[in-house]
Amino acid sequence: MKTFSALLKAGLAALSIAAVASADEATHPLRTHSLYMPFIDQDLQNRWFDFGGDAIINTNKHVRLTSDMPSQTGFLWSRLPITAPNFNIEFEFKVSGKGDGLYGDGFAVWLTKERAEMGPVFGNRDKFEGLGIFFDTYANSRQSHSFPYVMAMLGDGKTEYDNDHDGLRNRAGGCEADFRGKEIPTKARITFSRETKVLRLQLHTRAWDSWDDCFVLNNVELPRYPYLGFTSVTGEVHDHHDIISVTTNTMEKAQKASSQRNNNNTPPPQKKTSVMWYLKFLAACAVFGALVMAFKLSRNANDMKRF
Structure with missing residues (x-):
């Protein structure tokens, strides 16, 4: 036996090895937009990302955008824009704190034309151009859904975020998601194809190795070369908002790659x-x-x- x-x-x-090798044929790591421990080099900087505001780096654990304290704002932004037309971004995060009743406000992930401009929208500027996905843990007004809530907004550079109503007027897609204070790793995966104009968000919050669709958006127009960012803000209510890792990959259809090789007479x-x-x-x-x-x-x- x-x-x-x-x-x-x-x-x-x-x-298993064969399956992984096959899956990787059309996926390529994008090191310029990926982030792992210890997050910084010998000069206490990162070659590809900027940190700022109240963000704190724990080289053994995470990038803490904001601590469980009032009136904090922190950010993490890529120094270079994403130039690939098709890509996916998977990041592990953690939202936790001492508050059992009131806590907030949440954090956001960005794919925008601008970068590193602090402001009132989860720590980023208002009237942004591009995509904002808000992991909102505090309700500013009565809503038909529960909190925490994950919501997407497509900004045109002119429209203000509807803060008083938790972005209700701006919502392009969203879902309820119990991501705060979880014992399992909480993760999110953004997949975007400029060719099909489809953007998808998946969440890992319920169980080990279990992903759920949050929303799928069609006809999405992102800036040609968007920057990747993470921001957070606290007010009278507060929490720890941590980014633990970021993995970005470019995607290329295997059929397209084969066609390009044939056109270039490349074996x-x-x-x-x-x-x-x-x-x-x-x-x-x-x-x-x-x-x-x-x-x-x-x-x-x-x-x-x-x-």
């Missing part, structure tokens, strides 16, 4: 394809071997029962 278990594990491992990546087939072959052999071993063990056990 130990041999059977080992063979089965080998087969599953090979299949396809045979080496990578060969590796894929080799991994699949190993996986098939391992699974087949495991099945044969299981059959033999079962047959021997039946023979022993006869005697």
